[in-house]
Structure formats: C-alpha cells, structure tokens
Amino acid sequence: MSNDSVLLELKNVSQLYGSGEKRFVAVDKVNLTVREGEYVALLGPSGCGKSTLLRIITGLQKASEGDVFYRGQRLMGVNPYASIVFQTFALFPWLTVQENVELALKARGVEADNRRRLAIDLIDRVGLDGFENAYPRELSGGMRQKVGFARAMAVEPELLCLDEPFSALDVLSAESLRGELLELWLSGNIPTRAILMVSHNIEEAVFMADRLVVMDKNPGRVVADFEVNLPHPRQRKSPEFQALVDRTYGILAGQTMTEAEELGSAPGEPGTTRALPEISISDLTGMLEHIFENHKDGADIYRLAEELSIDSDTLLRLTEAAELLRFATIQKGDITLTVLGETFAEASILARKEIFATRIRRLPIFRWIINMLRSAENQQLKWNVIQTALELEFPPEEAEKQLETVVNWGRYAEVLGYDDKSETIYLESTPVAV
Secondary structure, eight states, X not given: OOGGGEEEEEEEEEEXXXXXXXXXXXXXXXXXXXXXXXXXXXXXXXXXXXXXXXXXXXXXXXXXXXXXXXXXXXXXXXXXXXXXXXXXXXXXXXXXXXXXXXXHHHHTTOOHHHHHHHHHHHHHHTTOTTOTTOOGGGSOHHHHHHHHHHHHHHTOOSEEEEESTXXXXXXXXXXXXXXXXXXXXXXXXXXXXXXXXXXXXXXXXXXXXXXXXXXXXXXXXXEEEEEOOOOSSOOTTSHHHHHHHHHHHHHHHOOOOOHHHHHBOOTTSSSOBOOOOOOOHHHHXXXXXXXXXXXXXXXXXXXXXXXXXXXXXXXXXXXXXXXXXXXXXXXXXXXXXXXXXXHHHTSOHHHHHHHHHHHXXXXXXXXXXXXXXXXXXXXXXXXXXXXXXXXXXXXXXXXXXXHHHHHHHHHHXXXXXXXXXXXXXXXXXXXXXX
C-alpha cells in the first residue's frame, strides 16, 4: 500500500516508569504501522504493555520516548480520530442506552436533534433496537458491551481501538459479539477505516484480524508481525487456521534456554530478575498430569488450550512455570515433560511437595528471600518490608503480585509460612512470634 493509506505510525515508542534505580521499562522501542482497511490484533501475554500502547495511540497517555503520528502528523494530546472500547463496560448506570450513546456525541458538540437521530441509528446497527430506554442494569453483559461499541462508533472514528473487549463476557456472549462486530466491519456498515484490537486470546486474534502484531514482556516489545491470509468466514478446525494458531503459540512460548538464562538473577544482583508467572499450582499439576497421561512424546501447546478448557494466556503462564521449574522443555510450539516432570506428575502428594520445594529453592528470587529471612531476627519479616525491597526490581503493583506468588508457592512447598494477622512472612521451620 502507498504511504497515503497509513493512518497510524509509532516510531521507537517507549514507556518508562519511575526514575534512577527504580526505573522500569514497560514498553521498549515499539515501531508499528496501521493502514486503512486493516484489522490489526496486538497480541501478547498479560503485562507486555498492550493496553499501555493503546492508551498512547489514543492520546490518553503520553509516551516517555518516541513519536506517534496520525496521517503523517505528530499526535499531540487526545487523538480526535480514534475511539476506544474498554474491556469493562464503562457505562453510566444512571443513563439509558440512548443517553449513554448520545454522551459521546454531546462531548463533540453535536446538536440535540442530531444526537438522538445518530444514537438511534447506531443502537439499531448493533442490534439493540427496542432497548433505547433501558438502563445498563437491565442488560446482559453482551448487550452492555454492544452499547460500548455503539458509543465508541458514535463519533465516527477512523481508528477503532478495542482493549480486550470480549474478555469480561461469558463464552457464548463473547462468541456472538465477535461475529456481529466482524459482520459490521466486513460489510462496511460502520465508518471506521481501521481496527486495532488488544487481545491475549490467540484463537480470537487469528479468527478476527488481518494481521497479528505479537508482543513479549519484560520489557514489552514487538517480536513478530505477520498477516493472516485466511478468507472470512474462518473455520477454526481448518488445517490453515490451526497452523497459524500453532505458529503464534510457538512465538509466544519461545523455546527453552539454558538454566542460567531461564532463571535470571536475584534482586540486587547484576542482570534481570525473572518474574514468576502467576499460576495456580493445582492447575500446573493438572496440566502436567494431562501431558503425562496423554502426550508421552510431547504436545502441541495450542491443542492443550482446548483439551484443558483454558484460555491461551493462562496456558502460556502454566507452560512458563513448567519450563522455569524444569518440569518441561518447550521448542517450536511443543511442550515435552522432562524426567523430573514425569516424576512429579505421577508422585504422591507429599513427594510432589518435596520435589517442588527442591526446585523453587533454585529460583533466584526464592534464594534472595530465604537469605533475607535467615538474616532477620527470628527468621521473619513483615510483608511490607519484603515488598519494598522488591520494588527496587519491579513496579509496586508487580512487586506485590510477585510476593503473593512467592508466598503461595512457598506455602505449598512448606518452605515459607505466612501469618495473616501480623502480616509476617517466615521460614516454615520457624514458628512466628506472637
């Protein structure tokens, strides 16, 4: 396509938080182009900066570094040609459906008569005719999100940005709304020139988008950008569709590196501290058991999502944990249990705890916390003391999540203990002081 068709261009966009030693890179030197007629999916795991980029693109947040151009002009402030639909419904509960849609038009200075006419037309187009005077509490989740779409399209945006718009819906409502949005887009029944959708659902992205921009985290960066050359309507069971899903899983899952590269360094040491994936240990155990019983020679990661009835983001966190603990290796989108992983899968409950304890003691972040506790009085520390120390490595919100994960894993393995009343973390062999 010619440069005339370029709507949006990001050049070396970065987002940093904090300063000095507490400087965290959320998004690192992202370059991205979106052209007229494209439906682009920005895909990646939670925490890779997808939503941050969307806020930068719409002008709701200013990038720390780099430039955003819209139709060749540097974006300054809110992008008047873009509109956004959030994952939560973000409706005003005291306003009717029509009043919620009219609100966006009122903000643009549209006169009352025109507001009513345009709002009623949009409500009809998204399939909510007859619900103009209903309040959000009277609507299902899918219907509320349709109001969100209508409100976003009311200002006739050239670029429609979607921030995981289906993630808050039940499976059937999400599937129905995906189909209806595609129908509006493919029929040209909306004024939008391009759609940019943030998602962590790989199948959803392949089903809807013309192009996938795949991001990874720590820091958030683009690792792949490729077209989805499949005609609509797309068949999820077709070999071509499944091959693209498999390819995308392979990119996101990566491949197992050396143990030193996988583990990273401890807080305060040179190098990067590896963040622990936020998982349920029972889910990890269930996945390992399933692979052991059904895929002795390894499994396609993309097939596991359907077999285990979990979303791709959860599955990728589970495979990351299995790889980090050396229960499995990953290569070219396939996961294979190690001998240790097989042993864990068929071990008794107590034996699993012992294996898990042995493995987490090798993780730098656990070694760091265990050494801190050993050096502390009574081998115990307040939660906020450890979290504050972790905030030298992670942003505050992420530091809290990491500590929660450490404590959950440590309690399961009977390595760490936690007293909720005193908010104290201690070595399991040491009773907490009262």
